[in-house]
Amino acid sequence: MHPLIIRITHWVNAAAMIVMIGSGWRIFNDSPLFDFIFPPVITFGGDPDVSWHKYQNGAYGALQWHFAAMWVLVINGLVYLTYGIVSGRFGRLFLPITVDGVRSAVHDALRFKLDHNTGVYNHVQRLLYIGVLCLGVLVVMSGLAIWKPVQFQGLAKLFITFQGARWVHFLCMVGIVLFMIVHVALALLVPKTIVGMVKGDDHDTDHKHKTGERS
Amino acid sequence: MAEKTPSPSMMRSQRPIDRSILVENRALLRSIERRTLLRGGISLGALTMLTGCDITNKDAVQGVLSRMSLWNDRVQAFLFSPTRLAPEFPASAVLKPPRWNAFIPRDQVPDVDGATWRLELAGRITDKRPLTLSDINAMPHVTQRTRHVCVEGWDYIGEWTGVPLRHLLERVGADLTASYVAFRCADTYTGGIDMPTALHPQTQLTTKYAGQTLDKAFGFPIRLKAATKLGFKQPKQIVAIEVTNTRPGGYWEDRGFNWFSGI
Incomplete structure (x- = not known):
């Protein structure tokens, strides 16, 4: 069901997100937005407690990972978005979203009447997928505003202040992490979705999706 | 840990950056490897990431990260505009006193006597006679109220008054086609910036903050x-300037922070 380009970009994105989020947590810890830091053991690339260096500040390892993985994330994301839009895949799978459709999907879900047809997303799923794509765009935009508040000052203005951009960047991360938790949990509940995203040999075909046929 | 080795120039970092990063990061990568095992258990994505990439080859991983950092330097130099100015803010936005941060505790900041202080000049400069504080004070000053951004993530609006670095470089006959300007400080800090940034209108040798002579902890005398740079690229208590074509290291840069660190 999933074309090769979608399967590749999906897993590359998964890896890049893990590096970006884990290293981002370590960078956050150096100057927390509020009275909380991420446990160092779950951060990525610069942990002073379990790490090598004798210097107090260990964020540079995390920064190196963050600013390396950002290229992977952005280039891979652009390939994915371009393909999704140009091929019509996004429109086919994620649209339309209607209030009634969302209501009935929530209604079914609350009664554990889960439709396990891979390749056909209910309206709540569509909403979540489009939502996380928007968060993906916003997390990159706020990231660019944090990286280059002078060179990209027009973009930075959208976030009012420098800390405003940090807050948006942080809240996007929270939204993406919540999405990932639901996404992975549901995938584990219906393992054939994972097989489909790896091998792409699910019995459904695009033809069947188009005609609304269920396997 | 690399030992300090004599450098061709006293201005330059005393430790060769590449070697120290390779040596220092062995243990880092060892710990990453440990965590990767844990993470791999909870993440399908991490497995994909490691496919075809031997994470146990620690120097290779750090090599990739270091090369990516160098690539990011080039991208940032490309993005840098010599004429684009950082936004200015009203006087009411200025933080007094400013937020302090340094590589040493505040009580270890050395005293500098303004009367005996000299600014040494080295490298590709015609007139290398050291400058006194009176010489600096006699030069034209400009004021900027701009945002100071720390690599840690905090920021504040400050008001800095000082001599445009471009003015000083022209005055002493510096080779403005050279690539870098390096700094050495009374508190042993070192650093350096690219020439386009050195010539930017909002790059100055500061003598005053919010109208007051700099406190020693904020960099007296200059x-x-x-x-257009992160805070750690802006050394305090400068005692020597070198114009050079050899890329200078720096205290934090040698430890792995991105060299260009423009904002």
């Missing part, structure tokens, strides 16, 4: 203020 500090670098560059509105």
